Amino acid sequence: MGLDFTVVPAHLDIILLGCLWTIAIAVAAAVLSFFGGIVFAVIALYGPWFIRLPFRLIEWVFMGTPLLLQLFLIYFGLVQIGIDLPAFVAGIIGLGLHFAVYNSELIQTAILSVDKGQMEAARTVGLSRGQALRKVVIPQAVRDVIPPIGNNMIALLKDSALVSVIGVSELTLSAQRAIGATYRPFEFYLVAAAFYYVINLGMEWAQRRIERRISISR
């Protein structure tokens, strides 16, 4: 029994719907991980100890444990303390915070490597430290860190397949459903892989566009 892709078109609708979910979750989690990464970085560098230390713990949990376990904790664990999140929201939060921690590491390094004179110049015109960070230091740090963050975002897209285990009908789970109906795992997993690849290309294209826009000011 060889490969037979003729079974695919009949199930293309759920595959495409799965793509949309994957894209929606990846984009939402990417945005969360980007802004979360900035917030985490600022807290790690400038926060008072009583905020910094709890964040260190969160950081450790997100870096030191499997993402799959984190998704279970957020989706199944939080219910026990009365926080009942829809699966896709739990997935976005899990993926977003997980990658926010990695982005934060990059952004911290970038903030520290912005020339000290930038902060000084901003302070001498009367900006507070917070204003100087927001308007002068962080925009420059973020600009430097777009390419490595882009790599994290591609990892995020791929790891978004994990949210299938908490029941979000994204691309991987949709492929599994199609397989359940047809007993054609090879065909549908290949189709899913092809769609992941296409979405990835789209993300790379978006990243290149952002980088090009930024490079105008260099």
Next chain:
Amino acid sequence: MTDQSHFVEIRHAQKSYGTLEVLKDISLNVERGQIVAIIGPSGSGKSTLLRAVNDLDSLTGGEVWLDGVQVNKDLPHRQYEKHINAMRQDIGMVFQHFNLFPHLTARENVVMAPKMLKGLSKEDANKLAEEQLEKVGMLDRIDYYPSRLSGGQKQRVAIARALAMKPKLMLFDEATSALDPELVDEVNMVMKKLAEEHMTMIIVTHEMDFAASVCDRVLFMDQGVVVEEGPPEIVFKNPTKDRTREFLRKHLAGAA
């Protein structure tokens, strides 16, 4: 209401890093509209003194006053931050390495602080940017990013940025030291123009000719103390101290 009578007054400024004393009891008065140059070898403490005026480097002892208000007031942290941010709006500063914001155009560099701190409207901000950049001869580069400007052009934009806050006092920390020789003049011209408008300025410089031509008073510092102070004709032509003479001989020989 105030116990001081000079526009800028530095009283017994003292600064040490551990056991290293970089400023040893320095006092300096500057009157409104006056231009004072601080010269001296590197490591003499001249930049530290200048940076103490707007508290970029905090003194370990002594006071700085501007127009009847103490700059380095002893206040609780939060109140002090508010106070110093307000004071710094009145004190423009120009750095050796320009420190323009590279992610902003010349226009945005100039108007960022006025927009944020004084709540300027878009039209007023644009007018301000044009006005200030015209003053430094950079109107034709108003929408350029710093990366496309020469050193001299960058420094002129940096001066416009400082002037946009309408400061009472301008500090120049070796504003031309990082420039190629042929670009020094354009920056000096702008500074001369400010002098003609009676801007009060304190200038740390290595350029003796420029100091001699625009300044009302020259301070020669060495090893954290003011060795000699007076009008440029005296300090440059007839210095009374050996250390001043030695320094000037080296410097003027280098320039010749």
